[in-house]
Amino acid sequence: MRITRDTLLRIARETAEQRAKISRRLICIYLVGSCLSEDPLLGGTTDIDLVIIHDSEPLEPREMVRLSDEIHLDISHYSEALFRQPRQLRTHPWLGPFIYNKPLVLYDSRHWFDYIQAATGAQFLQPEYVLARARALASLARQEWSNLAFAPSSDHRRRVVGFLKALENAGNAFAVLTGPPLTERRFLLELPRRAAALGRPQLSASLSALLAGEVEVSDDVWQSWMRHWDEAFQQVSSQETFPTRLHSCRSAYYSRAASALWEGNPGAAFWVLMRIWTLSVAHVPADSPVILPWQETCQMVGLDRNHFASRLEALDAYLDQVEEILDAWGENHGVIPFQE
Incomplete structure (x- = not known):
């Protein structure tokens, strides 16, 4: 059709x-x-x-x-x-x-x-409401970081799920200053434009570094990741219970989008892959063989157990930067800071 x-x-x-x-x-x-x-x-x-x-x-x-x-x-x-x-x-x-x-x-x-x-x-674009929406997202990101830093799950899969959710909320916290929040598939495709619109292009680049470090990936490695991701997705979507977003009807929705993005924007493609791959392996049994390739990929990009503490420190610093930018935006637009 x-x-x-x-x-x-x-x-x-x-x-x-x-x-x-x-x-x-x-x-x-x-x-x-x-x-x-x-x-x-x-x-x-x-x-x-x-x-x-x-x-x-x-x-x-x-x-x-x-x-x-x-x-x-x-x-x-x-x-x-x-x-x-x-x-x-x-x-x-x-x-x-x-x-x-x-x-x-x-x-x-x-x-x-x-x-x-x-x-x-009415008054939807007034600075105080724009900033309130941004701060709501920044607060969610900070809460995710706090949970990871002070009340971590023993299951590393869940920790990476929380880390990626924190990145999404942090990116959208500054993205909503210039438009609606960015949805899943186009998140890292559109985020550089939002960062540039604020005159802060480094915000997008820094978020990408938190996701994958400085890793460069060949086409062969990418295709291997795609195969392993598909195996995990197919397993979880065939189970009796699974997250609604991992319904089997969304297999091509994610995989074909990631493949299309890979041609011109590998970072945006990796975001889609890693976000859904991580969510998939987090909902399969702990002894499932589909988890091992994901663990190897986490090690390659610095999201494994051994490097996670340092990545959390970097996320903390990034959230500080986002919060400071929101405060500066509010001051520049005449929003009086809230006083306790």
């Missing part, structure tokens, strides 16, 4: 219509994410990001539906109760930006979205 933006929008509309017919308890359905851009495909794949608002607590917070190897639905489910104070969404680093940035409303039972968007969008 030839995939175009019109095709994706048609699928989104048909899905919303079907869901609304099935349940009268849905309040709103809207489309966010890459399908609203002019170039939604990465590596010939994409997901269709739908948000469904329910009048009560949904059964599951997130749902994946396979449509083909190249396309799947990624549906987030929320209760209306989460939106009852829409002004608070101005400081939410994820929900707020996606509401503000004009999602495509596909179903709205009582003009609910118009009210939510108006209340959220």
Whole structure:
């Protein structure tokens, strides 16, 4: 099937219509994410990001539906109760930006979205709200670091999961100063532009160094990593329980994106690979043979047990730098620092 933006929008509309017919308890359905851009495909794949608002607590917070190897639905489910104070969404680093940035409303039972968007969008770009969103993400990154430094898990796989999550939150903490937060597949592809927009290009380069050091990788090594990653992904997605983001329908979504990025941006490709590979091996049995190649890769890039303490020290220093930049941005934009 030839995939175009019109095709994706048609699928989104048909899905919303079907869901609304099935349940009268849905309040709103809207489309966010890459399908609203002019170039939604990465590596010939994409997901269709739908948000469904329910009048009560949904059964599951997130749902994946396979449509083909190249396309799947990624549906987030929320209760209306989460939106009852829409002004608070101005400081939410994820929900707020996606509401503000004009999602495509596909179903709205009582003009609910118009009210939510108006209340959220008012003063949304005022510096105090921008900075609040950035600091929320920086705080999450700092909390991840604190957990790793002072209450570490005995399972190194979980530690690396936390480390990568801290990197993602740290990068997005400064990225949201100039736009919406960056999503998983395009994170290190877009981050240099956000850092440059702040006049701080080193922020992106330093984050990449925290991820992989100064390692240079041949095509043969990359292909080997891809094979081992796929083995881990296939194992975890075939288990009875697994994280929703590791649903089998997302195999090509990640692997083809990483392969496409490898051609021109190896760092961005490695981010996608390492993020999902680590999450995959963290959810397989501790004696699974798929863990060993991941451990060898961690050793190669300095994320193994023997080097992890020094990498945590570097992360601490990086978070200090991000926090200082946020403080300076606030001062430059007239935001009065909070005093305890």
